[in-house]
Amino acid sequence: MAGPLSAGAPAGGTALPSRPAGRILAGAALRFGGLLARRALLLAALLAAVFAAVELLPGDAADATSERGETAADTTRRRALLGLDRPVAERFLDWMTALPTGDLGTSARGERVADLLAGPFPNTLLLGGLALLLTVAVSVGLGCWAALRPGGAVDRTVSATATGILALPEFVVAVALVLVFALWTGLLPAVTTADADGAPATASMLVLPVLALAVPQIGWNTRIVRAALADEAKAPHVETAVLDGLAPRRVLVHHLLPGALPAIATGFATSTGMLLGGAVVVETVFNYPGIGAVLAGAVGDRDTPVIAGVVMVTGAVITCVLLLADLVRARAAGGRI
Numbered sequence: 001m002a003g004p005l006s007a008g009a010p011a012g013g014t015a016l017p018s019r020p021a022g023r024i025l026a027g028a029a030l031r032f033g034g035l036l037a038r039r040a041l042l043l044a045a046l047l048a049a050v051f052a053a054v055e056l057l058p059g060d061a062a063d064a065t066s067e068r069g070e071t072a073a074d075t076t077r078r079r080a081l082l083g084l085d086r087p088v089a090e091r092f093l094d095w096m097t098a099l100p101t102g103d104l105g106t107s108a109r110g111e112r113v114a115d116l117l118a119g120p121f122p123n124t125l126l127l128g129g130l131a132l133l134l135t136v137a138v139s140v141g142l143g144c145w146a147a148l149r150p151g152g153a154v155d156r157t158v159s160a161t162a163t164g165i166l167a168l169p170e171f172v173v174a175v176a177l178v179l180v181f182a183l184w185t186g187l188l189p190a191v192t193t194a195d196a197d198g199a200p201a202t203a204s205m206l207v208l209p210v211l212a213l214a215v216p217q218i219g220w221n222t223r224i225v226r227a228a229l230a231d232e233a234k235a236p237h238v239e240t241a242v243l244d245g246l247a248p249r250r251v252l253v254h255h256l257l258p259g260a261l262p263a264i265a266t267g268f269a270t271s272t273g274m275l276l277g278g279a280v281v282v283e284t285v286f287n288y289p290g291i292g293a294v295l296a297g298a299v300g301d302r303d304t305p306v307i308a309g310v311v312m313v314t315g316a317v318i319t320c321v322l323l324l325a326d327l328v329r330a331r332a333a334g335g336r337i
Helices: 021-056 072-081 088-101 113-118 120-147 153-166 170-184 203-232 236-243 248-286 291-301 304-332
Strands: none
Touching (some): 113 120, 113 291, 120 153, 153 203, 170 248
């Protein structure tokens, strides 16, 4: 009588070759490292584009920050002090070389860029993080609600409303919210004031900016969630679960959502960049103490290190979120990145 088959052996009794766990982990780490390197190169290319774009603007930081009564000789000395008399490629390489140490350079007004961003950037992260959480909660809820009744009145209403909302720019939503909730009803403050630490003075001051950021992204991601669930509903295992008579909610939670998760995660990762980009506009409307005012001032000053510093920190956050989305897709695909 033949003995029991060893684990991993086929019915014929011949053992299948197995890959050592260490080799699998090494391969996954190598693929993840390659993905991280590609993201880092993309960010470096974006930073190079920032340096080149500022260089093409009329004037430079020495002209923009000159004081009344300064002579041309004074401006020339400041230009040399700021290194603006050097080629832009050389200045970019120096800035990138110092970046691994956490040095984002010095602004045209003599402030360390890292110190300049230390206060406003956490406020922008708070605003964008709250808007992302609201976007995730509402869009997943609406998309799942519509998926429970495919083709019904709820599905049609949610899809039509989401399409209309995603076409609204953040500043339009912000102005409408100010009119309704601040000017007409007086329920919420229209302007953000900072406390001694530079953060919003009260939690109520976050409500309108968060809504202004989140509403367009809710429309965008609701459509993504609904489309991902509709595509997954065509899968054979989902159709089998429906034919077996499982409850719609059980089919949704145990069969639809796991398969649709990679597409949904990609949508939310993309929204992170849109939220941080839209935060610059929304912060201006609500006088929010974030990086929007810093960036606007830096563009006016032609202050390349500050502009590049803002792009660097926001790009690093977006890159991390995109990597998380890549890991979610990899897990859903059986561990392949």
